Amino acid sequence: MFDRDIWQEIFHSIKNNKLRTFLTGFSVAWAIFILVMLLGSVNGMKNGFTGQFADDANNSIIIRTGSTSIAYAGFEADRRIQLRNDDVEYISKSFPKDVEYITPIMNKGASTRYKSETGSYTIRAVNPEHLFIDKTKITEGRYINDNDLYKSAKVAVIGKRIVEDLYKKDSALGSFLEVNGLPFKVVGIFEEDGRDDNAERTIFAPITTMQRIYGQTDEVNQISLTYNPNFDLTEALNFSERIENLLKRRHKVAPDDQAAVRVFNYAQFFSDISNFTSGMGMMSIIVGALILLAGVVGIGNIMVFIIKERTKEIGVRKALGAKPWQIIKLVLLESVFTTVLAGFLGMLFASLILAAIGPNIDTPAFSNPSVSISTVLTATIILVVSGVLAGLIPSIKAANVKPIVALSDK
Amino acid sequence: MIEIKDLHKSYKMGSNSLHVLKGINFTVEDGELVAIMGSSGSGKSTLLNILGMLDGADSGEYTLDGVPIKNLSETKAAEYRNKFLGFVFQSFNLINYKSALENVALPLYYQKVPRKERQEKAMQYLDRVGLKPWANHLPSELSGGQKQRVAIARAMAAEPKVLLADEPTGALDSTTSYEVMDLIQKINDDGNTILVVTHEEDIAHMCKRIVHLKDGIIVEDKKIEQVRAGQYV
Numbered sequence: 001m002f003d004r005d006i007w008q009e010i011f012h013s014i015k016n017n018k019l020r021t022f023l024t025g026f027s028v029a030w031a032i033f034i035l036v037m038l039l040g041s042v043n044g045m046k047n048g049f050t051g052q053f054a055d056d057a058n059n060s061i062i063i064r065t066g067s068t069s070i071a072y073a074g075f076e077a078d079r080r081i082q083l084r085n086d087d088v089e090y091i092s093k094s095f096p097k098d099v100e101y102i103t104p105i106m107n108k109g110a111s112t113r114y115k116s117e118t119g120s121y122t123i124r125a126v127n128p129e130h131l132f133i134d135k136t137k138i139t140e141g142r143y144i145n146d147n148d149l150y151k152s153a154k155v156a157v158i159g160k161r162i163v164e165d166l167y168k169k170d171s172a173l174g175s176f177l178e179v180n181g182l183p184f185k186v187v188g189i190f191e192e193d194g195r196d197d198n199a200e201r202t203i204f205a206p207i208t209t210m211q212r213i214y215g216q217t218d219e220v221n222q223i224s225l226t227y228n229p230n231f232d233l234t235e236a237l238n239f240s241e242r243i244e245n246l247l248k249r250r251h252k253v254a255p256d257d258q259a260a261v262r263v264f265n266y267a268q269f270f271s272d273i274s275n276f277t278s279g280m281g282m283m284s285i286i287v288g289a290l291i292l293l294a295g296v297v298g299i300g301n302i303m304v305f306i307i308k309e310r311t312k313e314i315g316v317r318k319a320l321g322a323k324p325w326q327i328i329k330l331v332l333l334e335s336v337f338t339t340v341l342a343g344f345l346g347m348l349f350a351s352l353i354l355a356a357i358g359p360n361i362d363t364p365a366f367s368n369p370s371v372s373i374s375t376v377l378t379a380t381i382i383l384v385v386s387g388v389l390a391g392l393i394p395s396i397k398a399a400n401v402k403p404i405v406a407l408s409d410k
Numbered sequence: 411m412i413e414i415k416d417l418h419k420s421y422k423m424g425s426n427s428l429h430v431l432k433g434i435n436f437t438v439e440d441g442e443l444v445a446i447m448g449s450s451g452s453g454k455s456t457l458l459n460i461l462g463m464l465d466g467a468d469s470g471e472y473t474l475d476g477v478p479i480k481n482l483s484e485t486k487a488a489e490y491r492n493k494f495l496g497f498v499f500q501s502f503n504l505i506n507y508k509s510a511l512e513n514v515a516l517p518l519y520y521q522k523v524p525r526k527e528r529q530e531k532a533m534q535y536l537d538r539v540g541l542k543p544w545a546n547h548l549p550s551e552l553s554g555g556q557k558q559r560v561a562i563a564r565a566m567a568a569e570p571k572v573l574l575a576d577e578p579t580g581a582l583d584s585t586t587s588y589e590v591m592d593l594i595q596k597i598n599d600d601g602n603t604i605l606v607v608t609h610e611e612d613i614a615h616m617c618k619r620i621v622h623l624k625d626g627i628i629v630e631d632k633k634i635e636q637v638r639a640g641q642y643v
Contacts, residue, residue, distance in 0.1 A: 005519055012507055316503045319464065321492020321520040321568070323485045399484075404464040407499060 010334045013306065024302045025342030027295035028386070032343045032379055035288025036350035036371055042284055044361065044369030046277040050270070059100070059231065060133055061240050062264040063223040063247065072254035081251045081260045085211075085218040091225065094246055098239055101129040102225035104207050108214070112203070113178040114166040121162060123179055123203040125210035133224050134192075136204075141173050141188030144206050148187075152208040157188035159200035179203060182213065236267035289382070296339070296386040303335050303394035307401075314398055315406020324399035331398050335391025336384060343383035347376060411572060411603050412438040412461065417470035419456055430456045432626035434470070438572075438605065443598040443636070445614035446607045448623035455576065457623065458607050462495055462574050463487045475571050492520050496565030500577035502557040504549040510536060510560045511545040517568035535563040539593060555586030562593060566602075573597065573604040579613055591616045591639035612637075 014021045065081040088104045103126045110123035130136070131143045139160070148155050156177055163172045176183040184205065192199040211217050227239050244263040245255070253260040307314070314327055351371055358369045419431040430453045438444055448454040459465040460472065463479060472479045474494055482490065496517075497503075504513045515532035523531065536542050539559040541552075549557055558578060565573055575594065579587035591613060598604050598618075606617055614620050615637045622630035 004525065016507065312503065313505050316505060317516070317520075318488060319462070319491060319497050319503075320517040320564070321488050323488040323520075325485070326520070402464075404459050407464070407503060 006330060006333060009330060010337055013334055014338065017306075020302060021338060024295070024299045025338055025345075027298045028292065028339050028342040028383075029346030029349070031288065031292035031295045032346035032383065033350045034291055035284065035379060036347055036375065037354070038284035038288055039281060039375050040350070040354045040358070040369040040371050041366075042277055042280045043371065044358070044366045045280065046273065047369075048366045049273045049277070058266045058270055059229045059236065060224060060226045060266050061243065063225075063243065064221070064262045064264070065251075066259045066262065068253055068257055069259040070254040070257045072257065073252045075252060079260075081253060083220040083223055085207075085220060087220065087247065087250070088223055090250065091223065091243060091246070095227075095239075095242070098227050098231075100226040100228060101132045102223065103127045103130040103133060104220035105130070105222040105224055106207060106210050106214075106219070107221050108180070108210065110179045110203055111181075112162070112166065114175065115170075117166040117168070119162065119165050119201075121201050121203055122198075123156075123205055123210070125205050125207040127207050130204070130224065133226050137191045137193070138188050139191050141186070143188055143190075144204060148206045149208050152212050153206060154182060154184045154209055155187045155206065156184040157190055157204040158186055159202050160189060160191050161197060161200040162203065163189055165201075177203075179205075231267075233267055233271050236265060240265040240268070285378075292382065292386060295342075296390045299335055299339055299387075299390040300394060303331060303391055304397065306334075307331065307394050307398045310398075311401055311406045314401045315403040318401065318403040319407065327399045327401075328395040331395035332388060332391040335394070336387030339387030339390060340380075340383050343379065343386075347379055351376070411440045411442075411475060412436070412605075413471070413473040414461075415471040417457075417460065417472065418468045419453075419460065419465075420468060430626050431460075431467070434626075434628060436621065436628065436631075438603060440603055441598070441601050443595070443604045443618045444606070445617035445620045446605060446623060447609060447611075447614050447620055449609065451625075452623040453626045454607050454623050458574055458576055458605070461572075461605065462497060463491050488520075492517060492568060494571045496568060496570035496573045498558070498561050498565050498573065498575040498578045500580040502549070502554075502561045502581075504557055504560060504564075506549050509546045509548055510541060510552065510563075513549070513560055514564045514567050517564060521568060532563075532567055535567045536560070538566075539563045553586070554582050555589055558582060558586075558590050559593060562590070562597070566597060571603065573602055575604065575606045577608055578606060579608070579610065584612075585642075587613065588639045588642040592643050595636070595639055 063083065065083050068075065068077050068079045068081065071077045085104060088102055092099050092102050106125040108123050110121045112119050112121050126144065127149055128144050128146060136143065141157070143157055144155065147153070156179065158172065158177065172186050172189060175186050177186055211219070227236065231239060240263045244261055247261045248255055248257070251261065317327065354370055361369065414434055414436040417431055417434040420427045420429040434457060446454045446457065456465070460467050463482065479490070505516070508516070511529065511532050514535055515528045518528040518531060533542065533545060536545055539562055541556060541559055541563070544552060544556060549560070552560065578594070579590055582590060594604060594606065595616060606613070608614055615634060616639050618636050619633050620630070621628055
């Protein structure tokens with residue numbers, strides 16, 4: 001393998017046939033280029049999808065309600081189901097071991113003013129546990145606490161973007177922000193990891209405060225919770241089903257009514273994404289492999305041609321005592337060498353492109369396309385195997401050259 | 411050195427079978443210089459191919475230096491060719507992208523001689539055929555006579571038991587032919603066994619023994635007074 005003479009001959013053969021080697025090498029380089037780009041793109045899609053939800057705990061469940069679509073238990077269809085504070089209590093008491101954090105959520109539009117600056121945002125009323133469910137990062141001040149909840153205090157935790165929008169030079173912390181005409185004291189400022197800018201255009205306020213302002217109600221738009229992080233996918237999906245059944249029973253909703261109680265589990269979503277992207281990855285490998293096959297056939301074709309051209313030389317070598325295996329080795333190494341070299345160039349080129357433009361791409365559905373070491377290793381193994389395949393038939397053909405035929409001067 | 415008993419060979423040509431060698435009996439002693447003569451179709455090339463293990467016989471015995479040559483695998487045949495035989499061809503058959511030195515070193519490569527030793531030995535043989543200054547030239551930069559001398563150096567480099575030359579002067583003019591024959595005679599003088607296939611009378615008479623083939627059998631086998639090629643050079 002590391003025989004200097006063999007390599008000299010391979011280099012010689014390649015040097016004498018630069019164009020031919022380039023053209024066949026190109027087909028392999030191109031195939032690997034496409035394969036790596038495809039795999040990088042799949043990676044980009046995966047990064048895009050998961051990145052969107054990086055700001056939420058991925059063991060979280062969201063519960064929303066709508067109107068019934070099926071008549072049930074004496075009620076007509078189209079009855080509106082409303083979540084209330086006691087639903088939150090009911091869930092946490094029903095699953096004391098499974099629920100980690102739970103919060104009611106109420107969303108309202110918020111016309112906001114600070115001095116002469118105004119803006120339109122969302123005010124989200126929550127309880128203190130929401131901090132852990134939403135993975136909110138407090139950069140200044142504090143989050144809503146139990147005391148705020150108890151006193152229905154008019155306090156607000158505002159996103160970084162709101163500070164940028166409304167506060168020019170003033171310090172936001174401790175100031176009073178007018179929300180829908182009422183003054184709220186800013187007690188904290190937060191940041192979000194996710195890519196969604198609007199997440200940082202949210203105002204958090206205590207749920208009790210908001211329920212009092214909006215008509216002494218105990219209504220809730222949504223319930224968010226996180227479950228035991230040690231749950232596996234089956235347990236997690238099983239858990240959301242249990243919650244759904246519980247709420248359907250409580251609100252007298254038909255078990256097969258899809259519209260009235262909706263439980264959205266992130267675990268399901270992440271599992272769907274990872275199924276989807278691994279499916280795409282498999283497809284890329286198959287497509288890439290098929291393109292590569294064309295390249296391999298090209299190299300095999302050229303090797304057959306080279307053998308034909310060198311029949312006489314191979315005959316001379318055999319007359320001088322070359323064993324069949326030595327002839328096979330010569331042809332096989334040349335084909336593996338050409339394939340691997342071309343493949344590496346294609347891989348290098350694709351990796352460079354991905355490395356150069358990948359980090360600049362950052363959209364919700366597509367972000368930082370890149371290749372991993374394992375992809376590169378897989379591609380390398382595929383290359384060596386294809387090189388051997390490409391050279392196998394031609395080399396056996398070469399080894400079977402009969403010196404007597406090759407040397408006849410006719 | 412070479413012992414052949416009742417050697418038969420026929421080639422299938424469609425439904426017909428062409429009987430080329432019809433019972434050859436033939437012995438070559440150590441140090442002989444034998445010319446095998448015959449018109450085309452007489453079977454002389456077939457005989458040489460069988461002697462060179464490039465082709466197998468249908469029946470009969472062939473013993474080379476005491477080793478029976480029969481039913482050889484490709485690998486074994488390659489090994490024997492490398493160990494026992496040196497070939498010189500009419501059309502030289504040098505590898506055109508290798509220098510004279512590399513061509514001569516090639517059989518040594520297949521003997522797994524280390525690179526450095528190989529180069530030295532090849533240079534020594536090139537020197538013996540008087541082509542040391544041309545060591546790094548490609549075959550295309552050499553004349554026909556020089557090419558054949560490189561081919562002879564290559565055949566000798568492996569230090570074979572027998573040198574088989576198939577029309578070694580067939581592609582050369584008479585002056586260079588004599589130069590090549592002079593070289594062959596000198597190699598024979600050193601004690602090497604050589605078989606030359608030729609159809610030229612003058613070349614045959616520069617050997618020590620002439621074997622005449624006709625229609626697949628030996629019709630004449632006689633020792634002759636050798637004509638030295640040196641006097642014409």
